[in-house]
């Protein structure tokens with residue numbers, strides 16, 4: 032779907048008022064919502080008043096004076112952008128006087144502006160240039176010799192955009208975008224009058240300022256002052272295609288602006304419902320990996336991982352992979368092979384992968400990376416509310432009065448949602464943060480948490496029970512909601528349980544480290560502060576009691592009636608772009624698409640009829656079970672699509688040993704990732720720019736991914752899976768991913784009404800999309816819970832087995848950073864490394880001093896599972912006794928130290944709690960030395976790959 036680049040801008044934001052006002056503009060009667068600006072009212076009736084400082088994504092500012100109008104009965108010439116409509120108002124937008132005034136304004140601007148329009152990168156997409164044309168500017172009476180800024184120096188420090196102050200008209204759109212949209216407050220206008228200039232921080236270069244490179248200011252700038260470097264290099268685009276970001280679970284809608292089949296920039300889509308015109312440094316700028324020289328573009332095979340790779344044709348690679356899987360199954364049995372589905376791939380690809388495993392391998396050995404992130408969400412929410420997904424749309428936060436953020440760091444992990452959340456906080460909503468670490472939200476410009484419950488890692492369940500204790504014992508329950516909507520018996524049991532003195536904040540204080548009074552105040556605020564919403568992340572799920580905590584969160588929301596309407600709810604912030612989708616598509620060993628258990632004979636029969644095969648009623652192997660089975664010799668072959676399990680799963684050495692014990696590993700990926708170094712068949716993957724499909728974000732929103740260029744290796748991932756299935760003896764045939772979606776819709780009740788045609792019409796759809804909700808369901812559990820009555824579950828706190836001892840006295844917890852993404856396979860191949868080029872170990876000054884560690888020192892981090900070496904970052908962000916690390920760089924080996932402990936219900940690893948010792952060291956760890964040697968060898972084998980036909 033090619034679109035034109037030109038964008039309509041109504042000048043000021045739309046009013047949400049339900050009342051209307053009728054006025055007259057240039058003699059034509061116009062009716063608009065009350066609160067609309069005269070500028071927008073005119074634009075809505077196709078009268079475009081010239082403007083420079085106004086844009087519809089920002090509140091009107093009224094500084095440029097280009098949008099002047101005449102209003103009958105009023106003196107002077109008011110700015111139309113800051114003047115709200117009034118009933119009966121008579122506005123004139125085009126008179127000789129107005130034309131003269133506007134020309135005068137433009138003359139002043141242009142007299143201090145370089146006249147290099149033909150060679151300017153904004154040529155063809157410059158609002159100043161457009162306005163000069165619109166007002167009919169023909170001469171500049173002031174000349175060009177007066178004082179000016181034409182020699183102001185460019186700031187090229189940011190890798191993605193330049194700031195050329197010689198072109199700045201000081202409209203302050205950038206400053207307002209940074210404040211209103213992004214919420215970072217990195218820019219100011221310094222100086223006054225003629226001397227006023229845009230300044231990042233205290234006149235610092237962008238890279239040294241607080242700027243997080245979200246690009247909102249660049250998008251807002253009407254001139255070439257803030258300009259993408261790709262546009263400077265490649266020129267303006269000639270068409271655009273709307274697609275969806277392939278990084279995080281926010282699922283921002285982006286417009287890929289193209290020249291032919293080359294992307295020249297990615298811009299956030301104003302109509303994207305998940306992001307409403309905003310993006311972050313990853314989606315906006317870090318897409319260059321898609322054309323990186325490291326891309327694997329040829330299929331390759333080798334018999335042993337010590338052999339060099341041999342480039343082969345697709346036919347040879349697929350034949351070889353299929354024959355190996357068949358050989359292994361013939362020798363070791365049907366269940367000796369399995370597949371790992373990618374949460375980076377599309378719904379259609381994920382659906383085909385699990386179909387291949389179930390129909391062609393004939394078993395249920397299929398799992399996805401939710402195993403290591405949000406599987407407790409699926410389990411916990413299903414048990415309590417009846418559906419394994421978040422309850423709201425992101426927009427719902429605009430109606431929240433109290434926001435509780437638990438174990439999530441949205442500013443880094445879900446940045447566009449964080450901007451939305453911060454906006455609501457600036458409007459006055461209250462904030463409770465429950466996190467062992469002082470995350471950005473605790474205190475950032477114009478945002479401060481009302482309560483930061485800085486708990487000890489691993490004590491979430493103790494905190495949630497203590498909060499519930501206060502709500503129950505202080506009569507803060509929403510009895511009516513509970514009586515109408517929830518199971519009486521489970522509620523009474525839960526109520527009696529949380530009311531036990533052992534669950535009181537006072538009794539739990541020693542366990543959690545959270546002062547009892549603060550816990551009580553936070554509970555009261557959540558229960559009585561109006562609409563209260565909970566947003567949570569992996570700091571909830573990646574624990575031995577991850578599922579218990581998810582159920583505790585759902586209990587709290589039900590007990591206070593905070594579910595089923597705008598502004599409330601239980602909202603998991605999903606990590607990967609399509610982790611919700613890959614779970615929805617049945618990429619689990621126990622569930623068919625739509626979360627139907629494989630033991631459900633009715634569901635199985637439906638799939639058996641559609642697929643023409645018999646399905647197994649017993650659940651298959653989860654990822655950790657696959658590793659264990661490999662080490663026991665019963666699991667020998669793996670098809671791994673788009674996941675880097677060696678880097679992202681816990682206890683790296685265990686994973687590597689399991690992979691080494693297998694006979695055939697087929698990796699389908701865009702790069703030689705850490706897992707591919709153990710592979711026997713390498714099938715080139717396709718990036719999100721190279722295929723059609725859909726992603727489902729954290730708010731259950733299904734959005735289109737659109738192909739903007741041909742797959743680099745010839746096939747999209749869904750085609751490769753289809754071809755492999757055929758060779759395994761199971762024929763699949765689809766001409767286009769839309770046909771796969773039609774099959775999904777036919778077989779999955781919650782997707783019943785989804786089709787590509789509807790997605791094209793609506794832009795996106797939040798499932799369930801059924802006959803009752805043909806355009807989707809932004810808010811779930813409105814009248815009743817999906818399971819009927821909400822079920823309260825008991826949440827007894829059980830301390831993790833991962834104990835702090837004299838040998839391992841600190842707790843390591845892990846997380847993400849804004850500029851890097853997950854295993855870093857993509858972001859490490861972009862300029863984002865300029866912000867973060869290595870994982871660092873955050874350590875409190877007290878713990879650092881005790882160990883003689885200074886900022887920047889190399890430190891050895893040793894756990895019961897292994898040891899590694901990182902550089903220390905001494906900071907009070909972490910509390911004494913706790914250290915923290917990101918896990919974006921394979922050489923850091925963050926997962927060499929994490930253990931096999933996992934959630935009791937789902938096996939989700941306990942990444943967030945590892946007992947460690949930290950000591951200064953001078954050498955990399957033994958594992959790191961082995962890693963660099965192994966990596967060097969594997970890269971050598973890749974670079975020495977023999978071309979096809981040379982064997």
Ligand code: SF4
Nearest residue numbers: 199200202203205252
């Ligand atoms: S940098 Fe652009 S948006 Fe900012 S004040 Fe200058 S012209 Fe306006």
Ligand code: SF4
Nearest residue numbers: 209242243245246248
């Ligand atoms: S890129 Fe984003 S954070 Fe940086 S100055 Fe612009 S709006 Fe602010």
Ligand code: SF4
Nearest residue numbers: 276278279283311314
């Ligand atoms: S917030 Fe997430 S989805 Fe949006 S641009 Fe950033 S990485 Fe992409």
Ligand code: FES
Nearest residue numbers: 093095096098112
């Ligand atoms: S557009 Fe109204 S004052 Fe600038």
